[in-house]
Amino acid sequence: MTTTGEGTDQQVPSGPPATAADLPAATVRRLPEYLRALGALSESGVETVSSETLAAATGVNSAMLRKDLSQLGASGMRGVGYNVGTLAAYIAGVLGLTKDSRVAIIGLGHLGQALARYPGFSERGFDIVGLFDADPGIIGKDLDGIRVRDVALLAGAIRDEGINIGVIATPGAAAQHVADLLVDAGVTSILNFAPCVLAVPQGVAVRKVDLAVELQILSFHEHHKTIGQATPTRQPKGRETGTVK
Amino acid sequence: MTTTGEGTDQQVPSGPPATAADLPAATVRRLPEYLRALGALSESGVETVSSETLAAATGVNSAMLRKDLSQLGASGMRGVGYNVGTLAAYIAGVLGLTKDSRVAIIGLGHLGQALARYPGFSERGFDIVGLFDADPGIIGKDLDGIRVRDVALLAGAIRDEGINIGVIATPGAAAQHVADLLVDAGVTSILNFAPCVLAVPQGVAVRKVDLAVELQILSFHEHHKTIGQATPTRQPKGRETGTVK
DNA sequence: GTTTGTGAAATATTTCACAGCG
DNA sequence: CGCTGTGAAATATTTCACAAAC
Numbered sequence: 430m431t432t433t434g435e436g437t438d439q440q441v442p443s444g445p446p447a448t449a450a451d452l453p454a455a456t457v458r459r460l461p462e463y464l465r466a467l468g469a470l471s472e473s474g475v476e477t478v479s480s481e482t483l484a485a486a487t488g489v490n491s492a493m494l495r496k497d498l499s500q501l502g503a504s505g506m507r508g509v510g511y512n513v514g515t516l517a518a519y520i521a522g523v524l525g526l527t528k529d530s531r532v533a534i535i536g537l538g539h540l541g542q543a544l545a546r547y548p549g550f551s552e553r554g555f556d557i558v559g560l561f562d563a564d565p566g567i568i569g570k571d572l573d574g575i576r577v578r579d580v581a582l583l584a585g586a587i588r589d590e591g592i593n594i595g596v597i598a599t600p601g602a603a604a605q606h607v608a609d610l611l612v613d614a615g616v617t618s619i620l621n622f623a624p625c626v627l628a629v630p631q632g633v634a635v636r637k638v639d640l641a642v643e644l645q646i647l648s649f650h651e652h653h654k655t656i657g658q659a660t661p662t663r664q665p666k667g668r669e670t671g672t673v674k
Numbered sequence: 675m676t677t678t679g680e681g682t683d684q685q686v687p688s689g690p691p692a693t694a695a696d697l698p699a700a701t702v703r704r705l706p707e708y709l710r711a712l713g714a715l716s717e718s719g720v721e722t723v724s725s726e727t728l729a730a731a732t733g734v735n736s737a738m739l740r741k742d743l744s745q746l747g748a749s750g751m752r753g754v755g756y757n758v759g760t761l762a763a764y765i766a767g768v769l770g771l772t773k774d775s776r777v778a779i780i781g782l783g784h785l786g787q788a789l790a791r792y793p794g795f796s797e798r799g800f801d802i803v804g805l806f807d808a809d810p811g812i813i814g815k816d817l818d819g820i821r822v823r824d825v826a827l828l829a830g831a832i833r834d835e836g837i838n839i840g841v842i843a844t845p846g847a848a849a850q851h852v853a854d855l856l857v858d859a860g861v862t863s864i865l866n867f868a869p870c871v872l873a874v875p876q877g878v879a880v881r882k883v884d885l886a887v888e889l890q891i892l893s894f895h896e897h898h899k900t901i902g903q904a905t906p907t908r909q910p911k912g913r914e915t916g917t918v919k
Numbered sequence: 920g921t922t923t924g925t926g927a928a929a930t931a932t933t934t935c936a937c938a939g940c941g
Numbered sequence: 942c943g944c945t946g947t948g949a950a951a952t953a954t955t956t957c958a959c960a961a962a963c
Contacts, residue, residue, distance in 0.1 A: 450898050454918075455932060461890040465869055479944065488871045492934060492947090499946055507940045507945045524890050525897020532889070543788030549869065549886040555893075594892055617899060618892040624710055624794065626733045626917070634895040634918040636888050641794040643881050644777070645706040645769050647839055647863040648800075650879040652770025653695050654862065700954060724922065737925090737956060744924055752923045753963040 467517040479510040533559035536599030587614035594618045601625040712762040724755040778804035781844030832859040846870040
């Protein structure tokens with residue numbers, strides 16, 4: 430917490446980000462994808478990867494991948510490629526994954542319960558340390574060793590337990606109230622599954638995931654099916670070997 | 675059997691989309707959001723809405739909203755605004771929501787089960803008609819009145835039951851296989867929750883939702899929260915509605 | 920008066936293409 | 942050689958600002 434400006438960012442052991450403050454949003458969105466693909470390569474025992482191969486594994490253009498990485502400050506070896514382990518560690522550093530985050534989930538209906546038990550979170554360094562709900566029928570329930578607490582205890586828990594990410598999985602009507610609680614207690618990162626737009630002060634990052642929205646976008650493409658369709662997301666066309674190569 | 679033609683555009687009650695085939699992807703992504711906000715307004719008894727108000731409710735710039743709508747072919751009344759009901763019907767028509775879609779969910783671990791029970795799907799016209807898994811311990815289980823079937827029966831069910839959207843909620847290792855089954859049986863719209871990139875032929879729309887990716891993007895913002903002086907983007911706001919992208 | 924609809928400008932993002940390094 | 946790193950071109954998207962319509 431000592432650094433100001435940008436000159437002397439403290440270096441973490443194996444090659445952490447020196448500059449990375451204002452990456453393009455589009456680049457940031459792709460970093461987790463690169464990281465996942467690198468993890469798969471690493472498990473396959475691959476040591477080095479070319480931008481072409483890594484790009485194929487993540488469904489992007491290789492030039493874009495190189496540009497993304499160069500913007501991070503990561504670098505490869507010409508004629509060779511990128512070192513899988515080094516690059517993965519570097520990206521993890523940029524994403525701030527070197528220290529685990531502490532997550533609270535608010536709202537433990539079906540979706541919230543599924544999120545609480547989703548192994549992908551803890552696997553990637555997100556510790557779920559608090560579960561909160563307003564329904565007395567759910568409070569007290571134990572989910573994989575974590576007891577659901579009354580949402581009235583949320584603010585205190587955030588402060589006492591170092592929670593820095595809030596996941597809102599309540600009905601839409603309650604979401605803004607929960608967001609206010611989170612923000613007032615100092616949380617600046619919110620993942621919102623409720624179908625509504627949250628109002629938050631500047632400096633608070635909100636990401637929204639609306640499952641029905643995704644289906645509606647698919648519905649659009651289904652409805653306007655013509656030959657030589659459009660691209661919904663970044664996806665490899667034709668027929669390519671899906672994952673690792 | 676992917677019927678290529680669509681020759682006769684079906685008539686929607688109050689103003690079916692005549693042109694809407696190749697909208698910008700960014701516009702399509704926002705349509706479900708507009709629709710949701712319009713639904714909320716409608717429930718409040720509001721009859722007319724200005725682009726400024728609707729934009730605020732969806733977190734976008736009003737000029738962009740107007741441009742989106744004009745690209746759809748929807749129109750408002752100058753000096754007045756847009757008719758809530760008419761506009762909602764129009765957008766629903768463009769999205770192809772006038773007929774219900776039939777959805778299969780494959781993979782009924784915690785996430786798949788939560789999706790199967792998520793009320794937001796049926797509320798918005800997506801009928802979940804098939805649940806499939808490969809685990810004998812889950813096959814036969816009843817989830818809200820729908821019995822989980824063996825994934826070996828998937829292809830037949832797609833053809834017999836008119837399933838046109840597949841939701842993949844399996845582990846990553848099984849996802850490509852399931853995608854192949856879906857595509858071979860004629861499904862051209864896939865929502866993928868597995869943490870991997872799917873290879874599909876042209877003409878198949880895939881959207882991917884990776885919950886851990888969202889948290890990692892938040893982690894990035896959390897990690898790089900410093901400064902605050904750098905770029906004062908116009909618009910000093912105390913409390914904005916928005917989403918970090 | 921208010922608010923839409925839209926060209927034109929401003930940004931952001933992606934792709935191309937190639938120089939230069941190992 | 943093969944592959945990275947990157948300017949420059951091509952696209953896509955967002956915002957501005959204002960004339961026209963009600």
